[in-house]
Structure formats: C-alpha cells, structure tokens
Amino acid sequence: MAQQRVESVLSRRLRHSDLTAVSEVRAALRELLRCQAWGERDQADVAELLISELVTNALVHTDQGAEVTATLVRGRMAQAAYRLRVEVRDFVTRRPVPRKSGGEATGGRGLLLVQSLADAWGVRPQGTGKVVWFELEGGPA
Numbered sequence: 001m002a003q004q005r006v007e008s009v010l011s012r013r014l015r016h017s018d019l020t021a022v023s024e025v026r027a028a029l030r031e032l033l034r035c036q037a038w039g040e041r042d043q044a045d046v047a048e049l050l051i052s053e054l055v056t057n058a059l060v061h062t063d064q065g066a067e068v069t070a071t072l073v074r075g076r077m078a079q080a081a082y083r084l085r086v087e088v089r090d091f092v093t094r095r096p097v098p099r100k101s102g103g104e105a106t107g108g109r110g111l112l113l114v115q116s117l118a119d120a121w122g123v124r125p126q127g128t129g130k131v132v133w134f135e136l137e138g139g140p141a
Helices: 020-035 041-060 110-117
Strands: 004-014 066-075 081-090 120-125 130-140
Touching: 004 020, 004 041, 020 041, 020 066, 041 066, 041 081, 041 110, 041 130
Parallel strands: none
Antiparallel strands: 004 066, 066 081, 081 130, 120 130
16 A cells, blocks of 8 residues: 655634635635646546535534635655645534535535545544545546
8 A cells, every 4th residue: 555645734713603704715716726746637526626616515503614725735656646635624423414405505515526536535533523525536636
C-alpha cells in the first residue's frame, strides 16, 4: 500500500449562521486548488459546489458554528494522484439524511449532490458532533 503525503491544507472556523462564510470558503478552496494545479476546471467546480453544500448545511441546520478542513493528499510515487478531502465538522450529533425534495423546493438537494458527484463521502461521529466529508480524485500530480 502506497504511503500518502499531505500537500496542502485549508482550515477555517465558521460562526453560526454566517452565510457569508460560504463564499469565502469557496474562494479559499478555489485558490488552494489553483495554486496546487489540482484537477481539471470542471473538477474544481464540483469541489466548490460540494464544499458550499456541506458548509451551508452546517450553518443552517445546526445551532453553532462549524469547522472546515480541505486537504490535498498525494501518494508517495511521483505519478500518484492528488486526492482532495473536505471535512465539515459541526457540534450537533444528529446525522444528516439525503432527501428528495419536490420540484418547486428551494432546498434539500445538497446531500444528494454530494452523494452523486463525490468519489466518496460519509458521516462520522466526532466528540460532541459529527464530521460530514467527501473526497474527489484530481488526476495525476
């Protein structure tokens, strides 16, 4: 099994209901991916969309802030792909559930997007809360 190396990390603490943080996190992720030449443009767009969904969910559906971490990891071999892992931690133990929303609904599709577009995703308990995460492969380093 090839070892992996953390290449770059983005970390932010977000205040409860601070929805302006969504665009700030998107911009920070965009800059991280650009500086590391990660993936194709459409992959970076997907990464931005998915981080926006998870951050929005954490800020809207919990009573406290959240913590966001985006990590680029590369395998030990020079040709190994960069993998992006994004984790959004909140302080509510209630697990999110993907749900189908009606055609006219303005919300409720975020986790379905994550489920459909991410290479992997999940939820794990962490202390007094949980972490919702996703991973995307970025192609050769």
